[in-house]
Amino acid sequence: MMRLSDPVQPTLCDAPSLARILSTSIDDKNEGKVTTPSEEETKKQLAFLTTMFERDLTHPYRRYWVIRDLESGDSVSFISWALPVTEEKEERVREERRKTLPPVDAPEGPPSYMNDLMPKIEEMRRGILGVPRWLNWYCGNLATDPKYQRHGAASKLIRTPFEEADREGVACYLDTDLHGPAIELYKRNGFKQVGEGVSIGMEPYGGQGIHTHVGLIREPKKNA
Template sequence: MSSLAVSVRRLTTITEQTAQSVKAVFEGAYKGDHFTDIMIGSDPTLFGDLHMMCITSGLNTGQVYVAENEEKDIVGVAVWYGPEQGHPLDFTDGAHPILEPFMPKLKPEVQKWWTDVFVPESGRLLGSQFAPDARLAAWYLQDLATAPAYQRQGVARALINEVKKQAAADGRAITAQLATNETKVEIFKKLGFSEIGERVEFTGPAPEEKGFYIRACVMEPTSAPKTLD
């Protein structure tokens, strides 16, 4: 498919209308996603809460960008943490304020998995895969979603290129962790990322169910993109 004409802008606040548009993008992009299903304990009513938690965190301590088509409909969303911006899992005292509104809505066994497995292990991986100093010197892509009708039309690339220009100006790398499958890894490779380290396996709250794995990816400092194709 050819690239879509989109404009990218940063959100610093969010209205209820924009929040609903952002939720719709995430719901479409991650419908049927195994990792997301594990994160919400297979409770579809929590889908919007999970992704709005990421958006709220990005607005508070990171950066949120949206891609809009010519009609100004939001068709893509990216949540970033710039160099030296604190990631929610960077807290060393065990406190994760961004999780507080979301966690009580989960089933008790899923809450326990979040607090005992996913949060501490993800925090450990942020340090071991990128090394704290290296990660804090780079841009970190926390979340990326494109509405299904606009996928494979350059929307994700436009959202990445918006930050790539800023990273290139300072010689910064761009990093990401993918809780994912091989298809998503290949997409990120096409966007310019390379895998680093080994993939790390996770089990879900129910040990007998299929788990997931995390891959670390990096885009080394490069020149600013000239086009969005």
């Protein structure tokens, strides 16, 4: 029987395993939507993601949690949350990191629909959270090794900031594929969809149809 830990803080040594989990998750979500990446492109993506995690795991305004297989000790699921700060502070921190850390260039490869969708997602987030922005915990990534899915790891991770968010009266926000399986997970854990979302056609990326991303918000519980 599979034995998994509760959410714990990762270390820099976890960066390669987080990269592997996220890379597999990206390929999983993109299957049938876009052109399948080559083996070389996958290797470059893993190297890029590993470097990204090595930087982000020490980010002062990001919080990571992982769940481990208690038998092997391996990380099998993780989540990243950006702490609640104003847009101005977020940009100041980003600029300071740009000055002190070498740039990380994404690997070349076929055009990514997410690169073109991201500006729309950011615009959607501003529309939902307002200007000035309503303080919020922002979920950057949540991914689970396929072998460990449907064992409750994602639900444990999505709830990690709730107690602190409720205590401080701060919302939790995320965005996701309208037609993906994760949206029901988020709704079961107290998130509500806001608006119709933003869309992009998939034909230029080797896929078919329309991909729609929606924003979901969990408002803080009172008297928590």
